[in-house]
Amino acid sequence: xxxxxxxxxxxxxxxxxxxxxxxxxxxxxxxxxxxxxxxxxxxxxxxxxxxxxxxxxxxxxxxxxxxxxxxxxxxxxxxxxxxxxxxxxxxxxxxxxxxxxxxxxxxxxxxxxxxxxxxxxxxxxxxxxxxxxxxxxx
Numbered sequence: 336x337x338x339x340x341x342x343x344x345x346x347x348x349x350x351x352x353x354x355x356x357x358x359x360x361x362x363x364x365x366x367x368x369x370x371x372x373x374x375x376x377x378x379x380x381x382x383x384x385x386x387x388x389x390x391x392x393x394x395x396x397x398x399x400x401x402x403x404x405x406x407x408x409x410x411x412x413x414x415x416x417x418x419x420x421x422x423x424x425x426x427x428x429x430x431x432x433x434x435x436x437x438x439x440x441x442x443x444x445x446x447x448x449x450x451x452x453x454x455x456x457x458x459x460x461x462x463x464x465x466x467x468x469x470x471x472x473x
């Protein structure tokens with residue numbers, strides 16, 4: 336398994352906690368780095384030399400939306416060439432949101448599951464997929 340950190344971005348602290356619990360239940364040994372403010376994440380990603388395994392980001396957030404975070408990465412060549420897999424996790428499956436996300440080259444768009452077991456299954460699939468996938472950030 337890839338041991339680079341996994342980044343979680345969500346302004347809902349309960350959702351962040353649930354994601355952390357799910358990763359722990361899956362015995363994920365990667366460092367889990369969390370941000371509940373998009374601006375703090377952008378500050379981190381602009382200054383860190385660490386390579387990340389993937390970014391899992393909520394869309395609907397107060398300060399800066401997930402779409403805006405992804406657009407800022409997409410528009411900033413220094414960030415874009417880091418090639419960190421960026422995945423959305425949202426309660427909305429609306430076609431316009433999905434289309435916008437993919438227009439910014441998001442690598443996945445997932446609907447938040449309605450129970451803990453489904454959440455663990457989804458996260459396990461993400462880890463397995465990105466653990467096998469080859470990309471410039473590998």
